[in-house]
Amino acid sequence: MGKKLLLKNDHIPYIHKLSVYREHGGYSVLEKTLKTMTPDAVVEEVKKSGLRGRGGAGFPTGLKWSFLAKPEGVARYLVCNADESEPGTFKDRYLMERHPHLLIEGMIAASFALGANTSYIYIRGEYFYVARILEQAVAEAYEAGILGQNILGTGYNLDLHVQIGAGAYICGEETALLESLEGKRGNPRIKPPFPAIEGLYGCPTVVNNVETIMAVVPILELSGDEYAKIGLGKSAGTKLISASGHINNPGVYEIEMGITVEDFIYSQEYCGGIKGGRKLKAVVAGGSSVPILPADLILKTANGEPRLMTYESLGEGGFISGTMMGSGGFIVMDEDTSIVKNLYTFARFYHHESCGQCSPCREGTGWMEKIIGKILDGHGTLQDIDLLWDIQSKIEGKTICPLGEAAAWPVAAAIRHFRSEFEEYVTKPDSIKDIKHYYRLQN
Amino acid sequence: MTTEQIVFKTEILALAHKLMKRYPEGKHKSALIPILHLAQAEFGGWLSPPTMDYVASVLNIAPIEVYETASFYSMFNLKPVGKCLIEVCRTSSCWLCGAEDIIEHIEKTLHISVGETTSDGMFTLKAVECLGSCGTAPMMQVGADYHENLTIEKVDTLLKDFKSENKQSRYC
Numbered sequence: 023m024g025k026k027l028l029l030k031n032d033h034i035p036y037i038h039k040l041s042v043y044r045e046h047g048g049y050s051v052l053e054k055t056l057k058t059m060t061p062d063a064v065v066e067e068v069k070k071s072g073l074r075g076r077g078g079a080g081f082p083t084g085l086k087w088s089f090l091a092k093p094e095g096v097a098r099y100l101v102c103n104a105d106e107s108e109p110g111t112f113k114d115r116y117l118m119e120r121h122p123h124l125l126i127e128g129m130i131a132a133s134f135a136l137g138a139n140t141s142y143i144y145i146r147g148e149y150f151y152v153a154r155i156l157e158q159a160v161a162e163a164y165e166a167g168i169l170g171q172n173i174l175g176t177g178y179n180l181d182l183h184v185q186i187g188a189g190a191y192i193c194g195e196e197t198a199l200l201e202s203l204e205g206k207r208g209n210p211r212i213k214p215p216f217p218a219i220e221g222l223y224g225c226p227t228v229v230n231n232v233e234t235i236m237a238v239v240p241i242l243e244l245s246g247d248e249y250a251k252i253g254l255g256k257s258a259g260t261k262l263i264s265a266s267g268h269i270n271n272p273g274v275y276e277i278e279m280g281i282t283v284e285d286f287i288y289s290q291e292y293c294g295g296i297k298g299g300r301k302l303k304a305v306v307a308g309g310s311s312v313p314i315l316p317a318d319l320i321l322k323t324a325n326g327e328p329r330l331m332t333y334e335s336l337g338e339g340g341f342i343s344g345t346m347m348g349s350g351g352f353i354v355m356d357e358d359t360s361i362v363k364n365l366y367t368f369a370r371f372y373h374h375e376s377c378g379q380c381s382p383c384r385e386g387t388g389w390m391e392k393i394i395g396k397i398l399d400g401h402g403t404l405q406d407i408d409l410l411w412d413i414q415s416k417i418e419g420k421t422i423c424p425l426g427e428a429a430a431w432p433v434a435a436a437i438r439h440f441r442s443e444f445e446e447y448v449t450k451p452d453s454i455k456d457i458k459h460y461y462r463l464q465n
Numbered sequence: 466m467t468t469e470q471i472v473f474k475t476e477i478l479a480l481a482h483k484l485m486k487r488y489p490e491g492k493h494k495s496a497l498i499p500i501l502h503l504a505q506a507e508f509g510g511w512l513s514p515p516t517m518d519y520v521a522s523v524l525n526i527a528p529i530e531v532y533e534t535a536s537f538y539s540m541f542n543l544k545p546v547g548k549c550l551i552e553v554c555r556t557s558s559c560w561l562c563g564a565e566d567i568i569e570h571i572e573k574t575l576h577i578s579v580g581e582t583t584s585d586g587m588f589t590l591k592a593v594e595c596l597g598s599c600g601t602a603p604m605m606q607v608g609a610d611y612h613e614n615l616t617i618e619k620v621d622t623l624l625k626d627f628k629s630e631n632k633q634s635r636y637c
């Protein structure tokens with residue numbers, strides 16, 4: 023069994039209730055922190071832990087916190103990013119649904135470290151029922167003197183609110199999220215200024231993912247140095263992976279970083295192998311935005327080393343033969359899967375979710391969806407494949423936010439690794455009719 | 466629906482005012498999205514122009530600010546929808562697990578295509594993007610509720626339930 027930090031109490035019934043959470047040691051780390059540590063000391067522990075943001079980019083959390091501007095007399099904010107809309111990702115929902123108090127404990131500790139007295143959890147609108155669970159937990163915490171004025175008698179004050187979104191993937195991008203939290207359209211802001219200088223209501227703000235904020239609790243419990251020993255090298259700690267697709271045991275798993283991809287896919291403790299004993303064809307390892315890899319490259323790097331579940335190993339080979347940890351949305355496809363059709367679902371998604379501010383993204387995502395659709399329908403030409411490559415290569419680096427790249431990378435990787443399949447759709451349109459375009463329910 | 470009818474019940478209005486107090490002085494526009502959800506749930510599952518005007522008056526902001534925001538988000542329906550709003554996820558993981566079968570089956574059963582409402586105004590069917598239930602695919606959301614690990618039988622039971630009880634899906 024791997025090490026469990028965030029899910030160590032996952033088996034305990036009613037752990038979402040304050041009384042049960044406290045019976046199992048809940049809020050004792052917070053109490054100790056507020057009573058014995060300074061805010062700077064908390065930031066220092068998080069730095070030492072090597073924790074990297076779990077929202078997708080993997081930026082060192084302690085470093086990010088240390089960038090926060092601290093002008094006199096200006097409020098600072100911590101905003102939890104619970105927008106979770108990257109296809110293939112459902113770990114934050116699982117964490118919030120089952121462990122709302124762990125998130126609240128992390129929010130209070132992190133807010134204390136940053137000197138925030140008001141914080142928000144921004145949760146995607148479709149997660150209505152999860153927002154209810156959070157709201158109930160927040161109400162329980164207020165009642166018990168864990169939120170509000172003079173928390174646990176320590177003199178620290180924090181108000182925490184749960185804010186609900188309304189269906190827009192782009193609101194997961196941190197500046198779009200802040201716009202949305204201000205009641206506006208979720209259009210990403212031009213950076214700089216970065217949120218650490220001008221964020222919510224123009225005030226210094228840190229935006230962190232749900233899992234990142236929860237990880238602060240075990241870091242403070244164990245100490246930064248001890249946390250850093252878990253995992254492998256610069257991939258410190260545990261990571262929550264949402265596993266879906268053609269596997270025997272889809273679900274959310276907490277892994278200690280460093281296990282092999284092969285172990286993750288085939289062992290009974292995790293995915294339990296491919297459904298129906300079929301062969302593995304491809305994996306999207308970190309949510310829809312990261313490059314898809316064929317079976318041989320996801321199991322082993324181009325050098326023939328076993329691929330590991332770490333930021334470094336998944337990234338080994340760059341975009342030529344590697345991928346990314348991303349959000350940990352691990353989508354597995356068996357031998358019968360049409361890579362072109364899977365890509366089409368991604369292209370349609372990004373076109374739908376583009377906020378429309380930048381023309382390379384707005385137009386590019388639309389054209390990519392159309393051309394992939396045309397190829398899928400058997401009306402494509404070989405030039406269309408080149409055109410597709412050309413369009414994706416012209417988005418990267420030319421947009422306000424990274425959604426443009428997120429839309430381009432999956433297209434590039436699918437063509438790079440599965441070009442022959444695209445060509446088959448073009449040159450043998452009749453035989454495609456026999457290819458399983460999509461999956462039947464019993465599969 | 467006439468404009469006179471578009472007024473929050475006392476308790477909903479009180480809730481709206483409570484929401485507006487969660488933000489710093491002068492930043493109460495932050496409550497717009499939560500209040501639009503309340504309005505959509507109260508006034509027939511969609512946001513008519515009079516509903517949006519009313520929300521603007523509650524927040525004391527210009528109606529255009531409400532239209533601007535409401536039209537950005539996919540959960541806000543700017544046209545009427547059926548009493549029961551069915552949203553089936555069609556993105557990768559759900560597709561891999563048979564979402565297209567689910568969509569086809571609902572289309573056939575209700576005699577509508579994606580994007581349409583049944584003539585009796587009971588059901589609206591939409592195909593939507595990933596709802597964060599990829600591990601329990603295929604899935605759909607009906608109003609505010611998630612239905613996961615779908616089978617044809619599960620879908621049939623659900624549709625029958627709504628129809629026989631002439632039930633309205635919950636919106637928040």
Ligand SMILES: Cc1cc2nc3c(=O)[nH]c(=O)nc-3n(C[C@H](O)[C@H](O)[C@H](O)COP(=O)(O)O)c2cc1C
Nearest residue numbers: 075076077103105106107194195196230231234424
């Ligand atoms: C299009 C887009 C969508 C994103 N969606 C999410 C999301 O749903 N959840 C999340 O935590 N971060 C998301 N991010 C990353 C955030 O912008 C931000 O980097 C993150 O919340 C920082 O938190 P972390 O440092 O704890 O990872 C998204 C970024 C982009 C460009």
Ligand code: SF4
Nearest residue numbers: 377379380383421423
């Ligand atoms: S890259 Fe796309 S989503 Fe991001 S700001 Fe530009 S148009 Fe909007």
Ligand code: FES
Nearest residue numbers: 554559596598599
């Ligand atoms: S792909 Fe359907 S819920 Fe994520």
